[in-house]
Amino acid sequence: MSPSRRAWIMRGLVTPIFGLLAVTCIVLGLFNATVWKPSSEITATGTVNGVRYIATDPGVLPLVDDASTLTVTTSGGSDVCVALGSSKDVNGWINGESYARVTGLSDWTTLSTEVSSAKQSASADDQSQDVAFRDSDMWTHVVCGSGKATLKTTVSDTSDSIALVDLGESGQATVSLHWVRETLPDFAMPFYFAGGLLALMAVLTASLFAMPPHKRRKRVIESRLVQEEVTVAQAISGSLARVMPSRRPRGSRRRHAGGRSRSDMDETAIVTSGGSHDDVAQPTIIDPSSRNLVADQAARNEQAERAEQSDVQVPDVARADGGSSHDRFAPAAQPASALRFDVDVATDDRTAADEPAADTTVTAAAEPDREPSSGPVAGPVTDTTDEPVAEPRGAHARVAQSTNEEPPVVQPSLPRRRRHRASGSGHAADEANNEVTSVISSEELQAYFARLAQETTGSDADGEKEERQ
Amino acid sequence: MTKRIRNAVTAVLALMLTVSLAACEGQVPQPTAADTSSKATPDLSEAQEKHIREQILIALGDANDAKDASGLSARMTGPQLAIHSARIAIAKKTGSISRYATIPNDIVQTVIPTDSGWPRTVYSITTTTDDQQSKRLLVLTQDSARQNYKLWGVARLFQGTKLPSFAVPDIGAKMGTAKDAGLIMTPEQAVERYADVLTNGDSSQFASSFADDELRQTLASTTEQVQQGISSNKGTQQQTFTAEPGAIQVMRSSDGGDLVVAQINLEWTRQAGEGRESLPANDQENALFGNAKATSTLKATYVFVVAMYVPEANSGKQVTAVGADREVVKVEAQ
Numbered sequence: 001m002s003p004s005r006r007a008w009i010m011r012g013l014v015t016p017i018f019g020l021l022a023v024t025c026i027v028l029g030l031f032n033a034t035v036w037k038p039s040s041e042i043t044a045t046g047t048v049n050g051v052r053y054i055a056t057d058p059g060v061l062p063l064v065d066d067a068s069t070l071t072v073t074t075s076g077g078s079d080v081c082v083a084l085g086s087s088k089d090v091n092g093w094i095n096g097e098s099y100a101r102v103t104g105l106s107d108w109t110t111l112s113t114e115v116s117s118a119k120q121s122a123s124a125d126d127q128s129q130d131v132a133f134r135d136s137d138m139w140t141h142v143v144c145g146s147g148k149a150t151l152k153t154t155v156s157d158t159s160d161s162i163a164l165v166d167l168g169e170s171g172q173a174t175v176s177l178h179w180v181r182e183t184l185p186d187f188a189m190p191f192y193f194a195g196g197l198l199a200l201m202a203v204l205t206a207s208l209f210a211m212p213p214h215k216r217r218k219r220v221i222e223s224r225l226v227q228e229e230v231t232v233a234q235a236i237s238g239s240l241a242r243v244m245p246s247r248r249p250r251g252s253r254r255r256h257a258g259g260r261s262r263s264d265m266d267e268t269a270i271v272t273s274g275g276s277h278d279d280v281a282q283p284t285i286i287d288p289s290s291r292n293l294v295a296d297q298a299a300r301n302e303q304a305e306r307a308e309q310s311d312v313q314v315p316d317v318a319r320a321d322g323g324s325s326h327d328r329f330a331p332a333a334q335p336a337s338a339l340r341f342d343v344d345v346a347t348d349d350r351t352a353a354d355e356p357a358a359d360t361t362v363t364a365a366a367e368p369d370r371e372p373s374s375g376p377v378a379g380p381v382t383d384t385t386d387e388p389v390a391e392p393r394g395a396h397a398r399v400a401q402s403t404n405e406e407p408p409v410v411q412p413s414l415p416r417r418r419r420h421r422a423s424g425s426g427h428a429a430d431e432a433n434n435e436v437t438s439v440i441s442s443e444e445l446q447a448y449f450a451r452l453a454q455e456t457t458g459s460d461a462d463g464e465k466e467e468r469q
Numbered sequence: 470m471t472k473r474i475r476n477a478v479t480a481v482l483a484l485m486l487t488v489s490l491a492a493c494e495g496q497v498p499q500p501t502a503a504d505t506s507s508k509a510t511p512d513l514s515e516a517q518e519k520h521i522r523e524q525i526l527i528a529l530g531d532a533n534d535a536k537d538a539s540g541l542s543a544r545m546t547g548p549q550l551a552i553h554s555a556r557i558a559i560a561k562k563t564g565s566i567s568r569y570a571t572i573p574n575d576i577v578q579t580v581i582p583t584d585s586g587w588p589r590t591v592y593s594i595t596t597t598t599d600d601q602q603s604k605r606l607l608v609l610t611q612d613s614a615r616q617n618y619k620l621w622g623v624a625r626l627f628q629g630t631k632l633p634s635f636a637v638p639d640i641g642a643k644m645g646t647a648k649d650a651g652l653i654m655t656p657e658q659a660v661e662r663y664a665d666v667l668t669n670g671d672s673s674q675f676a677s678s679f680a681d682d683e684l685r686q687t688l689a690s691t692t693e694q695v696q697q698g699i700s701s702n703k704g705t706q707q708q709t710f711t712a713e714p715g716a717i718q719v720m721r722s723s724d725g726g727d728l729v730v731a732q733i734n735l736e737w738t739r740q741a742g743e744g745r746e747s748l749p750a751n752d753q754e755n756a757l758f759g760n761a762k763a764t765s766t767l768k769a770t771y772v773f774v775v776a777m778y779v780p781e782a783n784s785g786k787q788v789t790a791v792g793a794d795r796e797v798v799k800v801e802a803q
Contacts, residue, residue, distance in 0.1 A: 013473075017477050057500055088585040104499055104500045129616045131615065136615075137520070137521045137611070140514065157501070
């Protein structure tokens, strides 16, 4: 359906229908509030023939309202009495007599009546002591009249009071019950409500629904553009983090790096050493439940001491660590990753597409394939980015970057990785780093690395933990 | 498209018709019969009881004023009709109605049952009279639905008597029967045995079942006084109390016992010795005896209304008479 055709149908057809319905509903509501308003006065009439007594069923008097007026008119003009009494008294009085029951309303203007025949003949007791209907002690109210009697009653729903009419003799009578309703049903409000809804629908069909669907959708997308972009980036980075074990978490997580057990560090050392053997992307398995915070702290302290005391030793150990069995040097390996992290943070504004490229360089198998993808990025930047990614697993490279004093150590390890990456730009980056670090003294650098190592250790653990999840 | 419009218009019209026409007055209400079987309502309201009592007192007052007992039957029945008719007859001679016939206008308590059948009984306890006579226990009965309540009996409560407690009139008490079980004796038995105790005094085999009361004491002293006179005349006297069959009203108290009001008749036969005439023993008898010819033997018939409390079985209590009224209704020479 073309947009113009849709708009035509919506505005030219559906909207008028809704509008018409809305007007109709409101008009009906107005009618119900005025001329069709339920009448507060209800009068229902019934006719009874051939009986002397007429009794209302329990619940009939307070049918519409507690206050009711019962009027009985006889055709013959004879005396007629209307009494109000309890149902058992009434039943006692009319026992053995035929009588008519007023059973309720058949509609709002008609009383339903029913004649009940005598089930047994009137008792043959001595009736000399019987009193006249109007004189009975049992009635709470009694009204008599010639040809017509009117009894005004107030009977609650729970009362079992009923009315009994004595026509004096069998004949025809008209019984009418009159109530005044206190609460009237409100039929106008539903119409007003429906009319309002229909009017709203008319407005919507004329505006929003008349719009082509793709326009509406675009508008919605544009309004959410910023948020969606962030969401997509987060989603991509999240999924990549899952795919790429070597990907480092954001720097803000460093503070959560507190707990790493010694075994964790062992594994890191293993991985680190493995990194130097070109199988860096091997996933490490860490059991979070086996963490020992005390041991972590001890390890960190030890590592800090080590870093402070033997600056010169680190390279040696790192060199010996080529065999990967020396877990003790895992912390020493961290500074490099911390350094890398700094670079990471600096290059945090890389595009999402850049990240996978940098990450995949870590994976030996994937390296050749992914290499080109990192190409588009500026050479030096890519290098500094790539290198740290590779570094965390390799203590040697890190040390090489951080200390000028150990060029021999740096040289064997770095070229080994660079060989696979087939990129010479790494050397330039190393040199640049050396130039930068050469501005400060080696002691300061060592202390700085040691401090960063503590933080990075945690971030490593955090990152790994995230990966395992 | 036209079909759609047509459908829409049809729907609108149908909606208008159904909603607007059906909704003119709302749904016709249906009577919801109150469940009267589960809750028993009192037979009378207190206002009705008061109205009935007033009607009775009016009839009573009219008869007293006119000294004509003919209109009493409209509002009196049972022993009270006999007693008050006799009192009016006596009043015709003495000029004034017995002060025991006074019934206060106000009551302190009424006991209205919830029983739905007939006859029905209502107990009402009046205040003390203006001349500080004791309270009256009024027994009103309605024999059938087409009849009105009538004063069946009046018992003047004994001094210091404590009546059992009854359900308040709004809730309604329950009527008992003459053969109620669960009591130390049935109400019927209680009346018969009490008559025996009145006849035989402490020598009655049932004397221990009945607490001493004002009526027994009064009768004993009266009998003794009369005996003195008869003895001086070498005459004899014989008192025979019998329960009037069927003349018994029972109301169950909330204490578990029954408050029984019954009619007991006394035939008092006095025979003078040594050829003397036996004369009425008091003013009332004299008024009723009138100018009839006295013989050696005089039989006075008294009607007693006795109210007694029959406690529950195993309560360890005795049957206690709580009130009574009596009047001589017939005196005749034999």
